[in-house]
Amino acid sequence: MGRVTSPTAPVATTGYPWPIETTRLANGLRVVVSEDRTAPVVCVNLWYDVGSRHEPPGQTGFAHLFEHLMFEGSQHVKKTEHMKLVQGNGGSLNATTNPDRTNYFESMPSEHLELALWLEADRLGGLVPALTQETLDNQREVVKNERRQRYDNVPYGDAWLRLLPLLYPQGHPYHHATIGSMEDLNAASLDTFKAFHQQYYAPNNCVLTVAGDASPAEVFALAEKYFGAIDTVPDIPPAPSGHLAGPAGEPARETVTAAVPAPRIYLSHRTYPFGSAGYDAITVLATVLGSGRGSRLYQRLADGKRIAQPDYIGSYGVDLAHAPAPLIITATAKDGVDAGTLEAGLVEVVQSLIDEPVTEDELNRAKALLTTSWWRQVSTVGGRADTLGRYTTQFGDPATAGHRLPAWQAVTADDITEAAVNTLQPSSRVTLTYLPEKSGEES
Amino acid sequence: MTLITTRPAPGTARPYAFPAIHRVTAHGGTVIAAHLPGQVLATAVLLLDASGAREPEGREGTATVLAKSLEEGTKKRDSAAYALALEGLGAELSPSVDWDAFRVGVSAPAPRLAGAVRLAAEAARTPKLDPSDVARVRDDEVTALRMDWAQPGPRADAALRADLFAAEGRYSRPLHGDPTSVAAVTVDDVLAFHQEWMLRPGVLLVAGDLDGLDLAELAEAAFADTTGQALALDAPLRLSVPAKPRVILVDRPGSVQSTLRIGHRAPERATPDYVPMTLAATVLGGAFTSRLNHLIREVKGYTYGIRGSYAMTRRAGRFEVAAGVQTAVTGPAILDTLGEIRRTQAEGVTEAELEVARSWRAGQLSVEMQTPGAIAGALASLVVHGLPDDYYETLRREYLEATVEQVSAAAGRHLAVDGLTLVVEGDGEKIKADLAEFGDLTEATV
Numbered sequence: 001m002g003r004v005t006s007p008t009a010p011v012a013t014t015g016y017p018w019p020i021e022t023t024r025l026a027n028g029l030r031v032v033v034s035e036d037r038t039a040p041v042v043c044v045n046l047w048y049d050v051g052s053r054h055e056p057p058g059q060t061g062f063a064h065l066f067e068h069l070m071f072e073g074s075q076h077v078k079k080t081e082h083m084k085l086v087q088g089n090g091g092s093l094n095a096t097t098n099p100d101r102t103n104y105f106e107s108m109p110s111e112h113l114e115l116a117l118w119l120e121a122d123r124l125g126g127l128v129p130a131l132t133q134e135t136l137d138n139q140r141e142v143v144k145n146e147r148r149q150r151y152d153n154v155p156y157g158d159a160w161l162r163l164l165p166l167l168y169p170q171g172h173p174y175h176h177a178t179i180g181s182m183e184d185l186n187a188a189s190l191d192t193f194k195a196f197h198q199q200y201y202a203p204n205n206c207v208l209t210v211a212g213d214a215s216p217a218e219v220f221a222l223a224e225k226y227f228g229a230i231d232t233v234p235d236i237p238p239a240p241s242g243h244l245a246g247p248a249g250e251p252a253r254e255t256v257t258a259a260v261p262a263p264r265i266y267l268s269h270r271t272y273p274f275g276s277a278g279y280d281a282i283t284v285l286a287t288v289l290g291s292g293r294g295s296r297l298y299q300r301l302a303d304g305k306r307i308a309q310p311d312y313i314g315s316y317g318v319d320l321a322h323a324p325a326p327l328i329i330t331a332t333a334k335d336g337v338d339a340g341t342l343e344a345g346l347v348e349v350v351q352s353l354i355d356e357p358v359t360e361d362e363l364n365r366a367k368a369l370l371t372t373s374w375w376r377q378v379s380t381v382g383g384r385a386d387t388l389g390r391y392t393t394q395f396g397d398p399a400t401a402g403h404r405l406p407a408w409q410a411v412t413a414d415d416i417t418e419a420a421v422n423t424l425q426p427s428s429r430v431t432l433t434y435l436p437e438k439s440g441e442e443s
Numbered sequence: 444m445t446l447i448t449t450r451p452a453p454g455t456a457r458p459y460a461f462p463a464i465h466r467v468t469a470h471g472g473t474v475i476a477a478h479l480p481g482q483v484l485a486t487a488v489l490l491l492d493a494s495g496a497r498e499p500e501g502r503e504g505t506a507t508v509l510a511k512s513l514e515e516g517t518k519k520r521d522s523a524a525y526a527l528a529l530e531g532l533g534a535e536l537s538p539s540v541d542w543d544a545f546r547v548g549v550s551a552p553a554p555r556l557a558g559a560v561r562l563a564a565e566a567a568r569t570p571k572l573d574p575s576d577v578a579r580v581r582d583d584e585v586t587a588l589r590m591d592w593a594q595p596g597p598r599a600d601a602a603l604r605a606d607l608f609a610a611e612g613r614y615s616r617p618l619h620g621d622p623t624s625v626a627a628v629t630v631d632d633v634l635a636f637h638q639e640w641m642l643r644p645g646v647l648l649v650a651g652d653l654d655g656l657d658l659a660e661l662a663e664a665a666f667a668d669t670t671g672q673a674l675a676l677d678a679p680l681r682l683s684v685p686a687k688p689r690v691i692l693v694d695r696p697g698s699v700q701s702t703l704r705i706g707h708r709a710p711e712r713a714t715p716d717y718v719p720m721t722l723a724a725t726v727l728g729g730a731f732t733s734r735l736n737h738l739i740r741e742v743k744g745y746t747y748g749i750r751g752s753y754a755m756t757r758r759a760g761r762f763e764v765a766a767g768v769q770t771a772v773t774g775p776a777i778l779d780t781l782g783e784i785r786r787t788q789a790e791g792v793t794e795a796e797l798e799v800a801r802s803w804r805a806g807q808l809s810v811e812m813q814t815p816g817a818i819a820g821a822l823a824s825l826v827v828h829g830l831p832d833d834y835y836e837t838l839r840r841e842y843l844e845a846t847v848e849q850v851s852a853a854a855g856r857h858l859a860v861d862g863l864t865l866v867v868e869g870d871g872e873k874i875k876a877d878l879a880e881f882g883d884l885t886e887a888t889v
Contacts, residue, residue: 038481040457064753076448080741083731089453090800092805107810114451125446141744141769145700147768151701155593213457229445252659259697261593262586292535293514294526305520311587335586361527368533372551376485380813414563 015374015405020388020398021216023223025088026401027232028204031218031223032388032398036381042212044116045105045385046124048391050181050200053099053173053239053322058187059143061143061180064097065188066196068139071095075126079135082119089115092382100176101393107382110213114222120208121226124201128194136190147179155260156434159330163268166252166430167326173240174323202233209389209398212381229248242323244270247428255433262309263339263345264332266432270324271317271423275395277407281419282317282327288358289349290315290329294365296352297331301345307337308345321394327423339433353420357411369410374405459809460833462650462818467658471664472644475826476507477818478653479565481552485553485651486815487560489567489665490823492674493545493640495618496758503613503663503861504584504620505632506545506662509641510538512580512633513547516571517756527567534559536566541754542618543827545641551673553655560647561664567641568668574630581628588622590817595767598693602887603704606691606864607761611680614759621889643671646826647785650766650818679711680759684862689884693868693889701773701869704778706763707862712755712828718841719853725800726850727783727858728843730797734783735764745769745776751784757827762858770870774877777867781860789860792849804843808835 018034025031035284073079086093086106093106106116109215124263151157168174208227210219247270272278290313297315301308312332318325329350333342379385389403462477474504498505514524514536529536534551547567549559601617608614616624647665649656673789685705695702709714721729729750739749749766764784768776792800812818812835825834865875865881878884 036481038479039809039813040459041813075446076450080732080737084799085450087730087732087803090802090810092807092810109456109806109809111454111456114454118451120446138741142740142747145745145767145769146747148699148769153595153698155590155765225445259593261590289758292526294523294530299523300525309586309590310583312590331561332590334583361531365527365530368531368555369535372484372533375552376550376814379482379484382813383594425509 008278008439012371012405012409014153014298014402016378016399016402018384023220024223024443025203025228027228029223029227030207030208031220031390032392033219034206034209034211034384034388035215036212040110040305041107041381042110042113042210042214043105043107043381043384043385044113044120045103045209045389046120046208046210047389047441048102048201049205049393050102050178051098051100053176053242054200055176058184059192060176060184061178062184062188062196063102064178064180065139065143065185066193066227067095067097067102068143069131069135069193070123070127072135072139073130074123075129076364077122078121082123085119085187088282091116097178098179103386105196105382105386107380113210113214117222117226117303120199121230124203124206125228125230127197127201129189131194133190133416135286136188140185140188144182147182151179152217156264159266160433162254162256162432163326163328166254166432167270168323171240171243172323173242174320198334199233199326203227203230204232204237205236206443207389207392209385209392211385211388212384230378241324244324247423247425249427251427251429251431255435257435257437260434262333262435262436263342264312265330265339265343267346267350268326268432269423270429271419272324274319274321274325277316278419278422279325280407281411282423284363284366284370284408285353285419286315286317286327286415287369288362288416289353290389291369296349297329300349303392305344305345307334308332309334319329340436343431343433347426350424353416358416363413370408449568451736457626457773459836459839461681464832465653465658467662469659469662469827470644470666470669472646472662472669474649474662475656475663475822476649476653476656476658477822479650479815479818480652480654482652482815482841483552483803484550485556485568485649485656485816486548486550486791486819487556487563487661488546488548488648488819488823489645490648490826491545491565491641492643493636494543496539496542497615497640498613499632500612500832501624502628502632503616504625505636506540507619508577508581508584508625508628509636510540510545510634511584512540512572512577512859513566513570515573515576517565518569518571518655525562529559529562532559536563540619544823546823548819556651556656557660557664560634560661564665568773572634572637576698577630577633581625585622585626588619592622595695595698595868598887599702599866599889601889602691602693603706603763603864603866605889606689606866607706607708608759611759614680640811642674645667648819648822648826650815650822672735676760679713679757682708682710684708684859687861688863688865689886690865690867690878690882691887692878692884693866693887694871695872696870696872698868698870699770700767701770701836701867703766703768703777703780704866705863706761707757707859707864709753709760709762711758711760711771714755714760716853716857717755718838719845719850720857721804722797722800722842722845723787723792723857724752724762724849725804726796727787727854730799732801733738734782734787738779738783739766739776743776743779745772749780751772754873767824770873773867773869773874774880777865777881781863783862784858784863788860789855791854794847794868797847797850801842801845805839808839
């Protein structure tokens with residue numbers, strides 16, 4: 001860890017220089033505290049180890065719809081009061097659901113730490129009595145509007161929804177998208193949600209992280225006070241296994257003709273799970289390939305051949321931890337360039353990662369950009385709390401958060417070639433192509 | 444299991460303070476720096492008086508084409524070498540154009556910031572601007588705008604702006620131009636814009652741990668070889684709100700949502716009513732528990748979210764409500780939206796609502812101002828609007844002390860439900876009949 005791989009990249013011995021203290025309550029709740037008194041702000045963050053990968057067939061979108069219900073009141077918090085109390089005391093809040101997990105977080109002026117803990121404990125321990133059919137019906141409509149706004153009413157908006165089933169086989173926990181289908185959302189019943197909460201919203205399925213203007217002793221005592229009496233849920237069923245025997249055996253391809261302004265290609269491959277050494281190599285590889293104007297894609301297709309639009313080119317990994325995570329590579333054709341030319345160009349650049357070793361300059365550039373992006377992620381108490389929650393949930397120890405940056409910095413050109421050889425072969429490639437309905441049409 | 448039934452009282456608040464501000468001047472320019480102890484990352488923003496408002500008529504988008512041309516090589520190095528030098532420091536250039544300024548920003552770990560600022564200044568002051576590169580960037584920008592305008596929103600925004608600012612020249616046109624105006628931008632327009640507006644020293648905003656930054660070195664990097672004096676300020680535009688509502692359809696066949704942009708003109712940023720207006724808009728459409736979001740999302744389920752706000756720049760302002768609503772409920776959603784605007788204008792706000800708005804706005808000054816980027820943005824507001832160094836402390840106090848009477852009076856003065864322009868981008872065939880109810884309906888040509 002932390003060995004010098006180039007003469008110019010400053011090497012961090014840790015990506016997490018703030019203190020971390022942990023405890024575990026008798027009911028299984030893990031509590032992580034990272035004190036920083038710089039600003040009078042504190043973030044309370046909860047990672048529940050439940051996401052759309054836990055959803056059985058016919059219940060797609062339920063984990064996410066459930067996340068919405070968590071804002072609609074609980075035993076001692078009236079409908080709409082949760083938002084009012086957080087914002088009305090100066091805080092920012094949100095929650096997100098992805099295939100792996102569901103997280104809830106609020107950053108508050110630090111005198112309201114106890115309020116935030118009380119609110120979170122109440123919806124962990126007392127949501128079910130407050131759940132009503134009216135609330136479910138309303139939030140179902142809100143989520144359907146979220147789907148329309150984010151996916152259905154936007155050119156290329158459904159790419160992710162189309163890539164997942166091409167990448168992961170039927171029955172795999174990542175096969176379906178977190179937003180779910182309109183059909184399943186319409187069929188959602190109140191009892192299913194009550195059962196969902198009782199099954200997965202358990203102190204022993206949760207990590208509570210507090211970062212910022214609070215001491216560990218204070219937080220541990222408050223955690224005990226508010227969360228300590230919530231019952232453990234025994235035998236929480238695990239999600240279906242995400243195991244896959246290596247990369248896909250044959251390529252998959254889908255072509256969509258839709259109301260889009262220009263041809264666009266997505267290439268995607270399953271790689272390695274987030275947190276593995278292989279995925280660290282993929283993270284650096286994705287930056288070499290598609291991040292910034294110095295990347296291979298930009299230099300060769302936006303500059304160079306000038307077949308791709310400079311604003312719409314890139315590659316990134318989706319940080320999923322419970323199965324080989326996808327790498328997504330995308331480019332959009334310039335005026336007068338057809339999809340075939342663009343695809344051939346993209347394929348050639350991806351192949352270059354296998355055939356053409358990454359240079360020292362390329363490696364330094366990628367590591368420098370990743371270093372900045374890491375420090376940006378942990379520049380707020382909210383970013384820090386979420387990072388610690390992730391590493392505790394997924395790897396059992398918040399201190400492992402400090403390992404990621406040094407691990408990226410230790411990736412070598414050979415590591416990248418090896419990762420490319422193992423995961424980016426044409427034989428395992430997913431190709432999604434969007435074609436405009438009428439060529440040359442303007443909006 | 445026993446949950447704690449009573450809501451805990453707050454602890455003792457620590458006093459609020461904006462980070463300490465330091466200044467260094469050199470070559471006619473000023474570095475304004477905020478000290479953020481312990482931050483690894485630092486941000487610098489070169490703030491130049493070269494806004495979109497300075498573009499010639501019919502060539503809207505000139506500044507944006509220039510912004511995107513800055514990285515096509517400098518007098519010292521070609522574009523590939525420039526990208527490698529800057530990104531090798533972990534920095535990327537973020538040039539941006541708004542109604543008041545041209546910004547060129549960079550972020551990097553503090554020890555690398557000076558190098559990044561040197562490169563940012565090299566691009567801003569001495570870009571190569573080879574004619575064939577500029578022409579290509581211009582063509583790419585036309586394509587990029589077409590991509591952007593294929594999404595719901597930009598056409599509706601343009602239609603609203605065209606109507607609100609119809610008599611105001613540059614302000615009637617989109618900030619970044621439209622595909623037609625950008626296509627008309629010539630290489631000479633871009634070169635002239637650079638020559639005319641980008642060579643004055645301007646201001647360098649810095650946010651980071653100043654113990655590791657040499658401000659004199661940053662000033663030298665930003666201001667060496669600059670010329671000219673700061674420009675005089677232009678007067679605000681004359682404010683007018685029409686006597687009756689107008690309804691404009693932006694047709695988007697097959698759209699599953701209708702995009703609403705409903706607004707009218709408002710005072711510019713310097714208005715003495717800034718604080719009560721902001722709080723009134725927070726009650727109406729700013730917070731999650733606002734009147735609009737509560738009714739249209741949480742009660743009716745028509746939308747994923749609806750927001751109402753004032754946007755105020757140096758010379759102009761506007762009030763706007765923005766939302767995407769399901770096509771089938773376009774009419775009812777507009778009716779409810781107008782109802783809440785009318786109620787807020789006529790009856791003002793309640794103490795309970797205002798208490799949420801006050802505390803939220805005040806708290807956000809610390810909660811949302813943690814990063815070097817956010818602090819640099821806050822410094823930019825001080826410069827652009829001529830505000831004192833202790834402004835954020837004053838603002839916080841003014842938020843907390845605002846009364847129901849003040850905020851209700853501001854709502855009465857600065858909301859005008861009968862003077863709204865209602866722009867709706869959606870499936871015309873399905874929503875036209877609904878829209879005609881709200882006023883004279885015209886179809887936008889954007």
